[in-house]
Amino acid sequence: MSESPTNPHAANLLARIEGRTARVGIIGLGYVGLPLALALCRAGFPVLGFDIDQRRVALLNRGESGIRHIASDALQEALAENRFEATADFARLGEADAVLICVPTPLTRQREPDLAFVERASRQIAEALRPGQLVVLESTTWPGTTLEVVKPILERGGERSGETFFLAFSPEREDPGNPDYGTRDIPKIVGGDGAHALQLAVALYGAAMASTVPVSSPSVAEAVKLTENIFRSVNIALVNELKVVYDAMGIDVWDVIAAAATKPFGFMPFQPGPGLGGHCIPIDPFYLAWKAREFEVPTRFIELAGEINTAMPRHVVDRLAEALDRRFRRGLNGAHVLVLGVAYKRNVEDTRESASFRLIEILEDRGARTSYHDPHVPEIGPTREHVQLAGRRSVDLTPEALAGFDAVLVATDHDDVDYALVAQHMRLGLDTRNAFAKRGLDLARVVKA
Template sequence: MSTLHVLRNRIAQKSAVVGIYGLGYVGLPLALRFSEVGLKVVGFDIDTSKAALLNSGQSYIERITPDRIQHALDQGFEATTDFARTSEVNALIICVPTPLNRHREPDLSFIVNTVEAALPHTHPGQLVSLESTTWPGTTDEVLAPRLRAHGLEPGVNCALVFSPEREDPGNPHYGTKDIPKIIGGTTARCLELGTALYQHAIQTMVPVSSTRAAEMTKLLENIHRSVNIGLVNEMKIVADKMGINIHEVIDAAATKPFGFVPYKPGPGLGGHCIPIDPYYLTWKAREYGVNTRFIELAGEINHHMPHWVVGKVADALNERGKAVKGSRILVLGLAYKKNIDDTRESPAVEIMDLLQARGAHIGYSDPHVPVFPRKRDYHFDLESVPLSAQTLASYDCVILATDHDGFDYALLKSHAQLIVDTRGRWTSAPNIVSA
């Protein structure tokens, strides 16, 4: 009996052991979902503190409760930093970050390092799935050759697929199991095995013709959003110059029952997808002699938005006879979108950095982020400021960067000296400036 036939039987019988590599905002929910449907899961991460917290039944992601962690532990879930345990799993699902380097070019080091750490412990009859967003061709050009160098041939004695993550943190309507799963295989047999595994945990599978098609699908989804957000952000700047409320315009346009999809402007893009993924395609497109001007223009507009907000803050303070330098400024909301604790690529952090560089004294308040998190490019030794009438009045300016539902907006409006609103939460008032 071939090794892939054995793997197919294990998947069908739900006796396959699933390894999840990277226990962050994507990997951990997926690990818990596989545990919920009765599969044995081993979670791998290089962060020893994450593994220790999970194995003790604790969570480091706000929306994932300790009860869910404990339930997974009861189902046999384990977290480890020991990549030698790769030999125990039947499926390796890679959910690690794919950031940009300082030149805004793709950084695949997390993928490569994960694969290199696992490969010495792999064996025939395993399935490898990459979920990390990346440029079309990564699965074929980066993963497949490394597998072959270890005697693993996709479709012959192992399976290789790409199935992009589609998590939407904070969305109460779509959890891991509810979001249709795109999947492409290196061969038809790879696709069959990958689909069979994922369909235990995901309600709807969407197979495509190749790993490259699956990789491009994920990029299109996020570039679609980036371009449309870039458009509405540019419209916001134009409307602001004309004295028009862009949010009123968007709401009015959205009454059209066809041909228009509303996108909301903001202080910039955040999260680990939309600010980063378009650059993966623009970088790869250059290999084919294609200049993706439209995509890059949207990226430039969105990247500029924190600077535009800071300019609005400076103008608003100046009208009140104050300079940015020496002013006390409180940023409301550190997360990249409301009602979550995820601060990756958050424009609020960029705004804080720009204002501090101009000499402002910065504080922040976010009910979901009690302490400023460790970041590669930014460091603030700050804790979230509790909001009160006295606290608000002590700041020269308050910037609404992320409109969490947990904020008391009546309190803010009544007691803040100056509010710069980047989210369109308020209509006009003497102490409120739209940005």
Template sequence: MSSSRLDSAPKPALADQLVTSIEERKFTIGVIGLGYVGLPLSLAGVSAGFKVIGFDINEERVAGLNRGEPMIRHLPEGAVARAVANGLFRATSSFNALAEVDAIIICVPTPLTKHGTPDLSYIRNTTEEIARHLKAGQLIVLESTTYPGTTTEVVKPILEHTGLKCGQDFLLAFSPEREDPGNIDFSTTRIPKVVGGEGPDALRVANALYGALIDKTVPVSSTATAEAVKLTENIFRAVNIALVNELKGVYDAMGIDIWEVIEAAKTKPFGFMPFYPGPGLGGHCIPIDPFYLSWKAKEYDTPARFIELAGEINTRMPYKVVERLAESLDRRFGEGLKDARILLVGLAYKKNVDDIRESPALKLMELLEERGARVDFYDPYVSEIPATREYGHFKNRKSVALSEAALGSYSAVLIVTDHDIINYAQIADNSRLIIDTRNACHKAGIISDKVVKA
């Protein structure tokens, strides 16, 4: 470790200096990862009057952002262009610019390996890059969803290997992202921000920074607690979705419509929260995060049976949908899936967004083609399939046009994502068979014997 880096260490009152810089807007924020989490956060920083430098290894994304292009559909119109024009935001793929920032916020993916275990390679690689440019006086915040202990067990040692000490030369915190793409009621700044610090100074500074960006902060006692908060939120959803997915199978056998049951049950003003069945889990959080905790629990010889059972149920849903489709084709037309033409309606993982991360539509497409079907997709928000980690063989496939003639040419239409702008009446009028995994036709007022709920 060179003496020059240690000589540049700030005065003892590091937290005071950083908080003052935040309050006076003399503080530059660096955000690593300009996707569905990092880009909205960057814009929140600009809106609060901070200079923001965004980092991303995707050169095409960087170039587009610097031209003022949003790159993500659901962002406020013109927000990126205004941020670039006023000089408060720029994007770069060069980590040399980390030397210019006072805070570095990490918003990188935390996927699973093919064996279902946590893949922290993005966090490790990013932290090692930060370490190469780390300077005294900086605040480092991890936002990527992960198991409790990651900040202290993985990030901290890599940064301290530089010779700089956490809490003395730099500060370290964790604040879980809570983005909900497409939710018009809760933008980035309106979702309360949980903040945990590695020591009181880190908590104070991180809380001051997020307090300047977000309407409300929720300080907690440690980074591990903050990490556990995010996992708990998503495990709660995963377990309850698994429950209604299981109930769907039970009620189907009894001739009972699960959707009608849920609509009636949610009229109770207390003690019930509605969750809905579907073709499988999607998005970066719910299909993945629960397995981070169940994996970590094994280190403590503690079973996580609810989590693992929920994962099994939810993971099986695409297979059940394919079976329902195959059975319906055979029963109605005496046809099998081999050489059948299937149209998937909706590729995004949730309605009204262009986000396909972990979308069950991709798994359904794979399963159907393995059975010999020819599969197209239609999605008004996804013009073509981008590169993905698991489904690279689908890259550049394009959405087909939805027309009366096209609909009539398919053996069946499989509704996977219930975007509001889709013309379900057109689909119902011109399709032979509709497998509806989202109750979209019923919600559109369509009652037809062509529709099979799955």
């Protein structure tokens, strides 16, 4: 048992958390919120999930996760035990003892932070806020957001953080589709606005996660998440740049990385690709770069990495144009290209910030016709940046279909694609993921990019 806090509101909430009677509200039931909800349900907490999408709410209440790597049986078990309910009625936020915010934090078209979803969630909580509640922001954002944006909104009604309610930041660290590390296995970073908030948040997450890592403030916790993803962005940019350099020298960058990775210290392998995708790495570095400008501090490494990674789709298309010219004495204009994979990473259906969408746009701007095949994305849904792609459907992979394309561009290397079939029947392959070589297939018609 934890030492009882001196604040009566905190003491009462801590007792409810330790007794597993505290009701947890989660705003946003997607790739972050749903696995978190299920982890808390498994730990014995009743969970009330909030989402603005009525169809998603109905789907979840029927026991269907709607997300490939999240098993529906865990959701059905939580429903059967009356531990989970989804709702679109945000007036019910007052029913929760702890409210966790798991909403998107995208960028604007000007590559600046867009906190509209966080601010809206904060206002919805503020309207129902009552003494004794814990509020935790999980959405990735710039250092200072919890205290400078969320806290003032919550305090507008007269409640005070650290006195009548408690505020913390705990960054989501999800890796969708990772078979080795699920929500419960990943250590949970926690930073609280004061000692009581930290104690409560650690107690809540500690009941459901394998371990917690308390830090000194919400801003430190916010900076931890950005640092993790900026580290990845910079290193991916490095291998992407090396790919271009080594390709000019006739050297296979994947062979280089595989050999370098045999060193037991001082090297960590990162893999090149057609550009960045997902909800974190293409976005998070810009959050810190934007905030750093307030302090007149340059972020040259971060911005250079962003430039390199953002330029990769155009480099890939240039390589395809060269390959078509060399093989068939034709350019991209009028060529029919199959993009293999539109999810942002292998073996998931998540298309957020997918580099494949940018590849398709560039190809079509240069006169090519495009189709796509993705076993996990039967139809492209609405997106903020690529509205013209919504509604397009995945084509079947057949020998006849493959023979009808001038080139196949491997953008995402899903495991459940028949690469042997593709290699046998395609006219030309442009491989950005080393997919054919990893499977020991004939590379006579494959160009790496």
